[in-house]
Amino acid sequence: MEILPGAKKEFKSFNKNVDPKDDVKFLEFLNSLNVPGLSDPTLTLKERCPVILLWNIAPPKLCNGTKLVINKMSDNIIETTIITGCGKGEEGLIPEVILTTSDKAPEALKKIQFPLSQAFTISINKSQGQILSVASLHLVEPCFSHGQLYVDYSCVGSRNSLFAYIPNRKTKNVGYSEVL
Template sequence: MKDPQFLKDRAILAPTLEAVEMINTYMLGMIAAPEHEYLSSDSALRSDEDSEIQGEWFTTEFLNDTKSSGMPNHKLLLKVGTPIMLWRNIDQAAGLCNKTRLIGATVITRTNVNDKVHILRMDLFPSDSKCPIKFRRRQFSIAMCFAMTINKSQGQTLS
């Protein structure tokens, strides 16, 4: 797991996000390094005047527990050497696009392999149309990626 070349061409594919989270948590436990916890800043947004759901009804704790497709979780647990994947296009010119994989801050897939990059927290909004809550999550747009969904692996070259 310490060899970026090994992780570059490999990933565990799973059918659901729940399975991906279980596998990633298990794999994270195998790394003998201190764990770093990164928490988001979540806030409800004002609803439209005629909306039945009012933003002030939702507590910070409720928003922290909310999971939405295409958004990172409130709590990101990482260790040095953990492979991560970008969930958004951050800087296309620098090769920091959706599905780019990195180890720490070093790119291991796509263009600009071996470049060290800075990833900043950004304001994210749920894109899931079924989510009745309008809120903002300020978090790193990344996720651990020992495992990924089959859908997220599309377009990647894996051995």
């Protein structure tokens, strides 16, 4: 992020209880959570920063896992260019979204945020189905699930475009015999 030109902009998620009398009760707790599928409570971005979409906004072009580049940022909407998938090269507008807990939850909570995360790197799961011109693997720990190593290797068209950091030149593709 530091080598990108321009100023950083921080977007803080807005959390509140739907019942105003309980507003203070959970705000600090909610901001401390880092939940899969939700962006961090504070999202720091710059123009030209690569990001990944965490929710389906406008399928099939703006879906969970779509990679984008930031063009312009305002307080309530982010203008992007799609860099993967069927909308590659097209513009995409990412609004703030509102997530509200179900009626069955003990406390009704509301979270307002951009459904984005920085994408300088992505997990093996987010790379599934992607076509990458170059990929790098950081395999200090073995792949934790059967087939994940295959997913990474199959995302790149040429073995000359795949780079792997593997300590001691050994890794393990974990398989579970009880599943097989």
